[in-house]
Amino acid sequence: MYKDELEMLVKFLGEDLLKEENQKKLQELVFSKIKRKEDFQSTHELLKTLESYELRDFLYSKLLESYFSIFNIIYEEGSLKYGDENYKVTIDNETFDSLIELLDESEINGEILFYLLSEDLKKRVEIIQQLISGRSKKEWNEEELKSFVKNLKPLTTRFFELLIEKGKMKSEEIMEILELKNKKSVSALVSAVIRNAPNDKEKLIFKDNEYICINEKYRNKIFEITNKL
Incomplete structure (x- = not known):
């Protein structure tokens, strides 16, 4: 095109x-x-x-x-x-x-790609280790995602749905839309999402430089689930 x-x-x-x-x-x-x-x-x-x-x-x-x-x-x-x-x-x-x-x-985000291409051998090894560790994480199935979304509190659900809609957002934008007082409130929401997810599962959200991002692998599926709830 x-x-x-x-x-x-x-x-x-x-x-x-x-x-x-x-x-x-x-x-x-x-x-x-x-x-x-x-x-x-x-x-x-x-x-x-x-x-x-x-x-x-x-x-x-x-x-x-x-x-x-x-x-x-x-x-x-x-x-x-x-x-x-x-x-x-x-x-x-x-x-x-x-x-x-x-x-x-x-699994590839800005930090990983940036250091993979750098000449800093130590950073490249660390990134490779991070990727290997990430590969050991288990995928989410649909029922697990449904259960996860249902267990989120109302404000965390709004935050999660916002990320699904936008894909990635800066903390300032999240604060404005959700009417939060400061960045600590945003960090608390990120922590709530991570805390509610099992440790052996792939990340659903992650930090990429100044952005908070949704894992694109699950974005459409979670969108479908939230629309049915």
Whole structure:
């Protein structure tokens, strides 16, 4: 879909896409909307066919920006930034093909991806250990999810439903919508969700930098359950 939009823009504008006045339109029509694995794959394949190195390099950097933004990581001029940390990185086509495949993995969040790509060996080992530990967690079945949701208190249920609707939210946004006094109240709700879940089960919510996120693996199923209650 967005690959076709980009292909049309390249056909009619060519290297004029490099002009500042066209870059905003390019961002609005294509790169700000690419979220799905299939769209990244098809767009990436299109970029590989472009003859103009300058245009291909520019569009590739925009595609990388879109990809990393999904994980709340900033990609800019060959650098990755997550929170207060940043480092230089080189991502070739084959590596990016592999990164796109990670979009299917619910365990991968911004912190994990950021440190997996870093040159800090200690951090990379810690992240691998974290992933291995996460793999040992058991999946939730539908009946377990139903029981979990039913046992939540009213305010925690509202918080949980809000996360399901939004996918990820900052504490400030949660405070405003739920009319909470401070971030400690948000932390208490997060703790309540975690506390009510068995220790051997996969996480339903997690913290990713400044965002609180729902586990996308269970998002649709929980949405269906809450609508039936």
